[in-house]
Amino acid sequence: MKVFEKIVQQTKAYYCIDCGICTGSCPVARVNPRFSPRLNVEKSLLQLEGEIVEDRELWSCLTCGTCSQRCPALVDYQSFVLSSRIEARKAGREGSLTHDGVLKLMMELQTFAFPQARTGWIPKEVKTSAKGEYLYWVGCLPHFDVIFKDYGTHSLQTAINALRILNRLGIKPVVSPEERCCGHDLLWNGDIESFRKLARYNIGMLKKYGVSKVVCSCPEGYRTLKVDYPNLVGDTGVEVIHISQLIAQGIKEGKIFLNPLEEKVTYHDPCRLGRLSGIYEEPREVIRHIPGLQLLEMERNRGDAICCGTTGWVNCSSYSKEIQTDRLKEAISTGAQTLITACPKCKIHFQCALMNSDLSIEIKDMLDLVGEVI
Amino acid sequence: MLDAGRHPNIKILAYSEVQGLEGKAGDFTVQYLKKARYIKEEVCTACGACAEKCPIKADNDFEMGLKKRKAIYIYFPQGIPAVYTIDPEHCPMILKGKCGLCAKLCQAGAIDYEQKDEKKTLHVGAVIVATGVTQFDPSVVTEYGYGRIKNVITGLEYERLISASGPTKGHLYRPSDEKLAKRVAYIQCVGSRSLKYKDYCSSVCCMYAIKDAMLAREHDEEAESYIFYSDFRVMGKRYQQYRLRGAEDYGIKYIRGRVAEIIEDAEGNPVLWYEDTRTRQVKSLTVDMVVLCSAAVPSKGVEQLAEVLGIELTPNRFVKTDPFHPTDTTVPGIFVCGFCQNPKDIAESVSQASGAASRAAGLLGITSSGKRTVA
Numbered sequence: 001m002k003v004f005e006k007i008v009q010q011t012k013a014y015y016c017i018d019c020g021i022c023t024g025s026c027p028v029a030r031v032n033p034r035f036s037p038r039l040n041v042e043k044s045l046l047q048l049e050g051e052i053v054e055d056r057e058l059w060s061c062l063t064c065g066t067c068s069q070r071c072p073a074l075v076d077y078q079s080f081v082l083s084s085r086i087e088a089r090k091a092g093r094e095g096s097l098t099h100d101g102v103l104k105l106m107m108e109l110q111t112f113a114f115p116q117a118r119t120g121w122i123p124k125e126v127k128t129s130a131k132g133e134y135l136y137w138v139g140c141l142p143h144f145d146v147i148f149k150d151y152g153t154h155s156l157q158t159a160i161n162a163l164r165i166l167n168r169l170g171i172k173p174v175v176s177p178e179e180r181c182c183g184h185d186l187l188w189n190g191d192i193e194s195f196r197k198l199a200r201y202n203i204g205m206l207k208k209y210g211v212s213k214v215v216c217s218c219p220e221g222y223r224t225l226k227v228d229y230p231n232l233v234g235d236t237g238v239e240v241i242h243i244s245q246l247i248a249q250g251i252k253e254g255k256i257f258l259n260p261l262e263e264k265v266t267y268h269d270p271c272r273l274g275r276l277s278g279i280y281e282e283p284r285e286v287i288r289h290i291p292g293l294q295l296l297e298m299e300r301n302r303g304d305a306i307c308c309g310t311t312g313w314v315n316c317s318s319y320s321k322e323i324q325t326d327r328l329k330e331a332i333s334t335g336a337q338t339l340i341t342a343c344p345k346c347k348i349h350f351q352c353a354l355m356n357s358d359l360s361i362e363i364k365d366m367l368d369l370v371g372e373v374i
Numbered sequence: 375m376l377d378a379g380r381h382p383n384i385k386i387l388a389y390s391e392v393q394g395l396e397g398k399a400g401d402f403t404v405q406y407l408k409k410a411r412y413i414k415e416e417v418c419t420a421c422g423a424c425a426e427k428c429p430i431k432a433d434n435d436f437e438m439g440l441k442k443r444k445a446i447y448i449y450f451p452q453g454i455p456a457v458y459t460i461d462p463e464h465c466p467m468i469l470k471g472k473c474g475l476c477a478k479l480c481q482a483g484a485i486d487y488e489q490k491d492e493k494k495t496l497h498v499g500a501v502i503v504a505t506g507v508t509q510f511d512p513s514v515v516t517e518y519g520y521g522r523i524k525n526v527i528t529g530l531e532y533e534r535l536i537s538a539s540g541p542t543k544g545h546l547y548r549p550s551d552e553k554l555a556k557r558v559a560y561i562q563c564v565g566s567r568s569l570k571y572k573d574y575c576s577s578v579c580c581m582y583a584i585k586d587a588m589l590a591r592e593h594d595e596e597a598e599s600y601i602f603y604s605d606f607r608v609m610g611k612r613y614q615q616y617r618l619r620g621a622e623d624y625g626i627k628y629i630r631g632r633v634a635e636i637i638e639d640a641e642g643n644p645v646l647w648y649e650d651t652r653t654r655q656v657k658s659l660t661v662d663m664v665v666l667c668s669a670a671v672p673s674k675g676v677e678q679l680a681e682v683l684g685i686e687l688t689p690n691r692f693v694k695t696d697p698f699h700p701t702d703t704t705v706p707g708i709f710v711c712g713f714c715q716n717p718k719d720i721a722e723s724v725s726q727a728s729g730a731a732s733r734a735a736g737l738l739g740i741t742s743s744g745k746r747t748v749a
Contacts, residue, residue: 015569019604020649024634025517029656030647036654070517070634072568299637304517 015073022067059095064307085190095314161371219273270343324353399707500734507713566669
């Protein structure tokens with residue numbers, strides 16, 4: 001009881017004016033009639049927290065932030081869901097795991113200290129340093145490369161391209177063999193204990209390496225290190241940068257030249273990079289800078305972009321597929337041949353939806369696109 | 375307005391800007407700039423021969439840019455004083471000394487390209503601020519697509535479309551293809567009652583949307599109207615009955631729920647996504663045109679005027695008043711009425727105007743017969 005009172009206070013749920021903008025905006029509610037952010041907020045105000053905690057749809061929220069962004073009462077629904085999930089986990093509940101739970105297992109394994117060969121994938125021609133100003137945060141990419149091999153997403157290539165691009169920008173980053181899972185998915189699934197463990201470990205690792213700047217290519221890692229570590233665990237002592245910011249700056253300063261590429265592309269804003277971090281323009285600046293490339297915007301772009309349909313490797317359902325198919329159709333309707341995104345998960349999710357449909361469009365990570373033209 | 379224009383005790387200094395104020399209550403000196411119209415006001419007969427032949431076109435602000443006007447123009451047909459004005463930013467004669475057609479055409483000889491702005495002063499006992507209202511630009515509410523989706527318009531633009539003297543002579547030809555809009559959705563609280571934009575209720579939108587929807591049906595029997603609302607705030611005398619009449623006699627459909635998003639279909643029709651909060655269903659509705667009842671905000675320039683007069687504004691740019699003295703600004707002798715003080719409709723504005731006038735008269739000791747009781 002007391003806990004939910006606190007959640008209501010912290011997320012300003014009491015400001016709710018019951019207008020329905022959240023539910024009307026929600027990509028899940030649009031396809032899943034059992035799902036309603038508005039009703040969840042109302043339930044919390046009516047002290048029906050038992051219903052919130054036990055509802056399996058609690059795990060269907062994408063935490064994409066569309067509702068919070070449009071809410072006229074500024075109710076922080078993402079934090080509401082996060083806190084509710086923490087409570088639900090305490091009550092022994094969790095979402096239904098996708099990919100047989102292998103991703104969750106992988107994340108949980110990393111909360112234990114054991115040696116891993118985490119940098120063996122780095123090709124010889126790419127320059128890294130043992131110490132220095134910058135650290136490149138690799139994130140899950142090498143893991144995804146193995147798990148999603150059948151999807152043809154080639155996630156590891158994205159990490160290699162990130163390093164190649166950093167080299168072109170004159171940066172030889174540290175790649176730490178001691179990096180661990182950032183904890184993003186565990187956090188958003190309510191496992192705050194494991195998240196804190198990983199965060200503390202990673203913050204200690206960053207201090208040990210003495211770097212002052214961390215470059216992330218994954219929007220989830222970026223958001224987690226930049227916002228959630230300081231808010232929920234403690235100061236990281238580093239500046240967290242998204243690689244698109246560095247590339248956009250490098251282009252302005254003439255440090256990097258991009259070769260021409262005749263292609264029509266559209267750009268999908270990942271929610272962690274866009275709505276949750278406010279980075280909308282830098283990836284577009286990078287894409288636009290490629291000579292011959294034509295960037296065609298989808299109608300729902302930037303803050304109005306819809307999510308890639310599933311998050312945190314839970315509750316991926318036919319509803320997720322509907323959301324993804326809808327987004328892919330929107331991308332195709334622009335006339336683009338390629339859908340560019342800046343998040344490895346968006347890429348995997350869209351690729352998965354594409355494999356299960358008769359739609360045709362190429363999905364590419366922004367870094368792979370830039371990798372082609374440097 | 376016409377009454378004010380004809381009133382023997384009212385002198386209207388139109389096209390003028392207050393630039394300075396000195397003195398105190400009962401004895402103010404106002405400095406103002408009488409802007410050059412390039413027209414001799416006392417000579418112009420407003421026959422319109424000049425504008426008919428003027429070759430230069432510019433955006434018509436009064437028609438919300440839905441129509442063009444000439445470089446020599448009258449702001450709107452009923453405007454007072456009924457004299458033409460040359461827009462110096464567009465007139466080639468003023469800009470580079472070429473053309474001069476209107477001077478040749480004007481039989482009254484009212485054109486004066488050499489006219490200059492004049493600095494003038496005026497002694498007054500009291501000042502009443504009544505700078506009125508404009509509409510919040512809804513293009514920042516990106517999910518509604520204003521500026522991107524052609525058939526999403528503002529309430530003020532709709533007013534011009536439905537007006538018999540407007541650009542479409544009262545027919546609801548929608549902007550994208552000039553097809554007659556039969557199904558129109560009106561969205562309440564666009565930017566108002568929102569902690570993101572304007573945290574107050576604009577107080578007039580519920581009623582004008584109902585009126586707009588009634589007009590649509592009066593102009594076209596097949597018109598269908600949908601009003602999306604969060605709560606109807608129809609608090610004036612018999613306003614609630616008006617709302618009910620809208621549904622019963624004019625077939626207006628009221629849908630409770632703020633619209634979440636508008637997208638455009640292949641025919642240029644706006645598609646609204648919303649939750650009908652009464653049935654808890656998320657639905658979409660395709661219409662011909664959408665009218666955004668966006669927040670009413672104090673007119674542009676109110677900050678500069680407040681600075682000149684030394685009066686305080688609220689964070690939402692309304693003229694600050696004390697709750698118990700709703701017509702007194704923070705400077706004695708300067709009074710306020712109408713929307714610039716707080717959101718209100720015409721009826722309330724009129725009664726507040728009487729209040730402000732009475733406060734000014736009281737200060738100056740003027741009785742109802744117009745005589746001063748104190749020197």
